[in-house]
Amino acid sequence: MEERSIQIVTRSAKQTEEIGRLLGGLAEPGDLYLLVGELGAGKTTLARGIARGLGIEGYLTSPTFTLVNEYEGRLPFYHIDLYRLEGLGEVMDLGFEEYLSGRGVTAIEWPEKAEGLLPESYLLISLDAPSVNRRRIDFRAEGARYEELMDQLARRLKS
Numbered sequence: 001m002e003e004r005s006i007q008i009v010t011r012s013a014k015q016t017e018e019i020g021r022l023l024g025g026l027a028e029p030g031d032l033y034l035l036v037g038e039l040g041a042g043k044t045t046l047a048r049g050i051a052r053g054l055g056i057e058g059y060l061t062s063p064t065f066t067l068v069n070e071y072e073g074r075l076p077f078y079h080i081d082l083y084r085l086e087g088l089g090e091v092m093d094l095g096f097e098e099y100l101s102g103r104g105v106t107a108i109e110w111p112e113k114a115e116g117l118l119p120e121s122y123l124l125i126s127l128d129a130p131s132v133n134r135r136r137i138d139f140r141a142e143g144a145r146y147e148e149l150m151d152q153l154a155r156r157l158k159s
């Protein structure tokens with residue numbers, strides 16, 4: 001069965017990271033994950049988990065002086081944070097196409113800032129915080145690749 005959306009509630013940052021790790025373990029070349037949510041919603045925490053699932057250890061925070069941090073794991077991992085983006089010109093300079101057409105996996109925080117410049121297939125991950133340590137995570141597939149991925153993720157979450 002093809003899943004279109006999955007909702008999960010986590011009760012700690014560690015649990016959110018663990019969900020990211022499952023996703024990172026399923027990632028394939030060219031995957032694009034959009035991380036949407038308010039400040040402190042847990043986007044970077046989830047991205048850290050994705051990195052772990054790709055076999056990347058060590059420090060991972062949001063890129064601050066650059067918009068992109070690149071890591072080498074089982075696949076390259078591009079962690080992009082557009083929060084500080086000044087204008088769309090800067091996104092064009094980033095050269096999304098190159099990140100997205102390669103072997104790597106791309107996760108973007110604040111993708112709303114690049115509205116209109118992103119591909120039409122992606123996994124949308126929306127986070128919100130109903131209370132201090134609780135996060136609702138909503139996964140939504142746009143495109144066949146991500147429906148398949150959600151199907152696999154749903155199976156992992158059950159086991």
Ligand SMILES: Nc1ncnc2c1ncn2[C@@H]1O[C@H](COP(=O)(O)OP(=O)(O)OP(=O)(O)O)[C@@H](O)[C@H]1O
Pocket residue numbers: 010011012013014015016037038039040041042043044045046062083109132133134135
């Ligand atoms: N269940 C949870 N899942 C994720 N983070 C949690 C959870 N409970 C508490 N937290 C805390 O919430 C914060 C989430 O911060 P994080 O940097 O991941 O957010 P963010 O969405 O990337 O914010 P920003 O928009 O500022 O980049 C961390 O301090 C983390 O410890």
Ligand SMILES: [Mg+2]
Pocket residue numbers: 043044045062081109
């Ligand atoms: Mg962040």
